[in-house]
Amino acid sequence: MSSEEKHPLLELFNTFFGKHWPVWVGGIVLGLLNILLFAIKSPWGASGGLTNVGDNLYSVTGIFGEAVVPVSQNNYGMLVVLIVLGSFAGALFSKEFALRVPPRGEMIKGFLGGALMAVGATVGIGCSIGSFFSGVPALSGGALIFTAGMFIGVILALKYLIWEMENKPGWSSGKSYTYLAAGPGKGQWQIYVGMVVVLGVIVLSYAYAKSNPVMTWFILIAGLMGLISQRSRFCIVKSFRDPFMSGESQGSVGVIAGLLVSLIGFTVIKYFGIGAMGEAGLRARELTWVFPHFWAKAGIGGFVFGVGMTVAGGCAVGTLWRVGEGQIKLWFSALAMVLFMPLSSKFLVPLVDGVLPQSAKFRHYLPDYLGYDGAFLLIVVLLGLWYWFVKWNERTGKFSAF
Secondary structure, X not given: OOOOOXXXXXXXXXXXXXXXXXXXXXXXXXXXXXXXXXXXXXXXXXXHHHHHHHHHHHHHHOOOOOOOOXXXXXXXXXXXXXXHHXXXXXXHHOOOOOEXXXXXXXXXXXXHHXXXXXXHHHHOOOOOHHHXXXXXXXXXXXXXXXXXXXXXXXXXXXXXXXXXXXXXXXXXXXXXXXXXXXXXXXXXXXXXXXXXXXXHHHHHHHHOOOOOHHHHHHHHHHHHHHHHHHHHOOOHHHHHHHHHHOOOOHHHHHHHHHHHHHHHHHHHHXXXXXXXXXXXXXXXXXXXXXXXXXXXXXXXXXXXXXXXXHHHOOOHHHHHHHHHHOEHHHHHHHHHHHHHHHHHHHHHHHHHHHHXXXXXXXXXXXXXXXXXXXXXXXXXXXXXXXXXXXXHHHHHOOOOOO
């Protein structure tokens, strides 16, 4: 082998980590992994895991005395942690990890955005993953309402950010700092640390293999989800925001691809009752990820969450993989979600539930009204219209701010 030739393994490594992946590739793979999670137990979600992390934090500090399930025994608590670790590994392998400290105003927006996402997710019973990326393929009518509310929240928050940029630029300006970045031809240490992280994830998954095989799967899948999200820059807020800001459609196309793949898999699982135990289990399988939030709770929660993720600059999964990359603004967002989700669940949600009638917070399963054919077709048509719009807008710039 000549000095100019590269080892096949090195070529393969560079293929995965030499440049970012197309978002649609990330969306498809994440959709397939979401189907696998559902086939094993239940679909992808983030708010439940973040709440579990927060519950444990408050329990350890003695602020709340209630017994909580340890993160190490909670599937979704571990899923959140492993998405961050997977993203960390992806950033290290590509030498993209760095501690990026933004101006103070941006960190404040990160924290405020995270707090709003916490409120939106707890009131709406789900975040941009649970009540959108998993909820829509689960054929939930409430998920469609959550999505509509989230869209309105994104548009209004984007208008505010544009106004701030034009009229109050000093609010978010200032010095920013970067530490531990890999310079040109340097940063080999990041690859070695990445190898240690991957080895640690494998050992951790093996430790659960006999006592909790479901957790083993959650650990491995979540690690892959974090790595794939980081490499493809998969982010829900980008899919809603970018067509109206820069006109770009790549983020939207990636999310649409992931939704379509998940829709096919989820529909098959629900229609055939894969994993159901008896008649009662069949109905429970159908109603998986169909939350009792139709219509008001979903609309309110989606709107608040949409505002929050736009202000923060990251949705649920976008926040987590950016935490793994070292983006400090999103560390503040994640911290706010961990702190405020338990508080909102404990104090705010009971107030909202007490005000809203049962008719504004029930499970709405689309096949109960449209049949499986009608529900599936409705989602496909909506995804098709979204795809047509973002591609048309990318060409014309009709609704783009810049």
